[in-house]
Amino acid sequence: MSDQTRRRKVDHISICLKQDIECKNISTGLEYVHILHNALPEMDLDEVDTTSNIFGYKISFPLIFDSITGGSRESKAINRNIAEVAKEKNLALFLGSIRPAIEDPNSLDSYTIARDVAPETFIGLNIGASQLSRGFDIDKLKSFINNIKANALSIHLNPLQESIQVEGEPLFKSVLEKIHFLVKNLGVPIVVKEVGCGISREVASKLELAGVSAINVAGLGGTNWATVESLRAKMFGNDVKAELGALFSTWGIPTAVSIIECAQTVKVPVIASGGIRSGLDMAKALVLGAKYCSIALPVLRASKSISQLSSLVDKFLMEFKVSMFLAGCRSVEELKSVRYYMDYPLRSWIMR
Ligand SMILES: Cc1cc2nc3c(=O)[nH]c(=O)nc-3n(C[C@H](O)[C@H](O)[C@H](O)COP(=O)(O)O)c2cc1C
Structure with a gap:
């Protein structure tokens, strides 16, 4: 790995662990979603079945640990703990x-x-759109997939992050074509995600037409990459990039809006992410039409210890289960048809 890539990865982990890099002045919008209360669930809390299924794999509830790291000694320790807890908690x-x-x-x-x-x-596994745009070796990618016995590849679209990053590569030419090529030739499901700016219905349609197996919205409201890269630019004394990052720190589609846009447009599963911070957020995201949720920053911050990460999962699971109980849902599938209402400003954010 080039020293530059190594340094950048270490900086990202350290900034995300130590600094306040979540969205401010703008939120996911999920706080404006209210699931209709069911005072007569006609079952016991214990009867709620939270299990789900992702590409044929049974999971204990529809939560995914999203892409965070790889490539260094530190990231090996993080990935070991994350995998340990993913195994333990299914x-x-x-x-x-x-x-x-x-x-x-x-x-x-x-x-x-x-x-x-x-x-x-x-x-x-995960790869960036700009790597695809620059050209890549499919055999190398296939050998990684084989080595790790990976079950899917996610591709991140991050034009804002690449634009702010000091050594960023905002290269997004012919990405869709490359995605289509991978869909046809890689042999594992392809998931396309953002990293915190969300996916619009127009982009979702193009991705579905290209044959992707799922879309992960990674909307605005959680980890804010304009802020992370702005702080990093400041460390390098690059005031122009630091200011650019600050200016664009509210750019993007809030997670709730992006879930609605995508879930109402495409048939492939939608993964809700970007600021999902509780099992209640998860339930709201599923009521809006998502099939799964994923989280990154809370996982990173708990990943130093297996027991801390396990407790985080238990907390999310309990919150999700109670939400399902109060909505009168015995199975995750039933969340899809639960009634809800939306407050302003989220109502006005839904674009026609
Ligand atoms: C330290 C860190 C590193 C990340 N690295 C990647 C990455 O390599 N690839 C990727 O697609 N997303 C990456 N992400 C983005 C997350 O997968 C996720 O889309 C985003 O952080 C929003 O979720 P959150 O608000 O729960 O953190 C990273 C996130 C964090 C916090």
């Missing part, structure tokens, strides 16, 4: 961008560790 996970391993195959063990500790778990 959840799915996506590893961080495979780019470091493309640049330095010696760092591959920071990814394969996840498979070593969790042989039966659904594990996805």
